[in-house]
Amino acid sequence: MINLKKKTLRLAGFFCIWTVPLFSIGTLIQSVAAAGNDETTNVFVSIAPQAYFVERIGGNRVNVEGMVRPGFSPATYEPVPEQMAMLGSAHLYFRIGVPFEEVWISRLAQANPDMRIIDTRKGITLLPMKGLHGHGGRKDPHIWLSLRLVKVQAQNICDALVDRDPGHAVFYRKNLETFHRDLDTLDKEIAGTLDKLRNRKFIVFHPSLGYFARDYHLEQIPIEVEGKDPGARTLAHLIDTARQEDIRVVFVQAQFSKTYAKTVARAIDGKVVQIDPLAAEDYMENMRKIAQTFAEVMQWEN
Numbered sequence: 001m002i003n004l005k006k007k008t009l010r011l012a013g014f015f016c017i018w019t020v021p022l023f024s025i026g027t028l029i030q031s032v033a034a035a036g037n038d039e040t041t042n043v044f045v046s047i048a049p050q051a052y053f054v055e056r057i058g059g060n061r062v063n064v065e066g067m068v069r070p071g072f073s074p075a076t077y078e079p080v081p082e083q084m085a086m087l088g089s090a091h092l093y094f095r096i097g098v099p100f101e102e103v104w105i106s107r108l109a110q111a112n113p114d115m116r117i118i119d120t121r122k123g124i125t126l127l128p129m130k131g132l133h134g135h136g137g138r139k140d141p142h143i144w145l146s147l148r149l150v151k152v153q154a155q156n157i158c159d160a161l162v163d164r165d166p167g168h169a170v171f172y173r174k175n176l177e178t179f180h181r182d183l184d185t186l187d188k189e190i191a192g193t194l195d196k197l198r199n200r201k202f203i204v205f206h207p208s209l210g211y212f213a214r215d216y217h218l219e220q221i222p223i224e225v226e227g228k229d230p231g232a233r234t235l236a237h238l239i240d241t242a243r244q245e246d247i248r249v250v251f252v253q254a255q256f257s258k259t260y261a262k263t264v265a266r267a268i269d270g271k272v273v274q275i276d277p278l279a280a281e282d283y284m285e286n287m288r289k290i291a292q293t294f295a296e297v298m299q300w301e302n
Contacts, residue, residue, distance in 0.1 A: 041164055044086075044093045044108075046101060047074055049144045050120070050153075052283040054094065056179045057158050057172055061165065065090075067100075070280050073255045074098035084111050092160055093117045096153070097126075097141035118160045120153040127210050130222070145277055146211035147187040147287065151180050186284055190291040191216060197298050203242055204251040205261045208277050212290070223250070223260050230260060239267045249273050249297045273297050 043064045045051050051064045058064070065086060068077045077100040079087075087093075087108060093115055095101050109117060126139035143149045158176040162169045194216045202213075207222035223230055223238060230238065242248075248270035252261040261272045275293060279286040 041092060041161065042090045044090045044115075046094070046096050046098050047144070048278055048280040049283045049286075050094055050096060051280075053144075053150065053154055053179075054157055057154060057175045058161055059171070059175060061168055061171065062161070066280075068098070068278070070278075071255065074100050074278070076100065079104060079108075084108075087111050087115070090115045091164060094120050094157060094160070096144065097121050097139070099141070116160070116164070118156060120156045122156050123152050124149055127214070129207055130210060130220070140207070140210045142208045142211060142277065144283075145209060145287075146215050147183045147190070148215055149211060151183055154179055154183075182284065186287060187215070190287065193291050193295050194218070197295065199246060199298055201245050201247060202249065202251060202294070202298065203238070203247055203264060204253075205258075206253050206256050208253060209251075216291075218294075221247075223264065224256070235260070235263065239264055242268045242270070251275055253277060271297075 040060070041058065041062045043054050043058070043062050045054060045064060045066055047068050048066050048070065051066050054062055054064045065083070067079055067083060068074045075098070088111065090112055091114075093108060095105060095117060097119075105117065109115070121143065124143055126141075126143070129138045129140050143153065154176055158172050161172045165172075197218075200217060201219045201221060202209075203221045203223065205223045207220060207224070209218075209220045212218070213220045221238070221241060223235075242264065248268055250261040250265045250270060250272050252258050252272055252274055254274060254276040255278060258272055258274075264270075265272045273293060275290050276286065277290070
């Protein structure tokens, strides 16, 4: 890291000796300051897809750690001591609204009072969680499963990085522009992939695909809502709905039990298909894979 105070004094002494005009001193000092802080920004995020967003914008200017580890659910996750220790060196935390944050976000803030917490939901109108019989009381946190809403989240991330590290604002904004362009391209690709499906309703165990469904004119029918397993009457109604709508596939996420999904699939002579909305690999490729899986199995239904 540049020590601006010592650097400025050395520069001032040098130019006084050689009687360079004073405005040159000011210009050079401004250039040193404009070089910015060469320290990378340490970032924590709640879930793996967010890490991809931050890295696309921050590049080698950021070090990113995810809170919810692979294979765990963001609904019930509890940070381990090693993560709380690492949090002490974080400059920024990007929250997204997943349930574990409700319990832990204040504790995370207390663990590092100097860490700035950024809510990446800023500017997004959240959907209500929708169940088989209507809307629940909670808002849907799965905003990372909409490419269009990821553009808003990416803007919030970029703004926070620029605010912390203004000397590299051009770098961050150029990366944001490229990321937005890539999201738009994939959005059009997925819309084309799903456009000609006849049966546009699907069953999913955990209702994580509300925004994805809205973007591409689909309708999700969840088995579980607000963390509650279905009772016998609800399960029977769900099976009747699936038969009426000629739905023969049940999607299930890697982080959740397949028990009820298998029960429904057996009753409708269908099958269970696994997807992973929290995949830690390339976010863009995972979204493409989810769309392709939908196209394949929903074509199979027809």
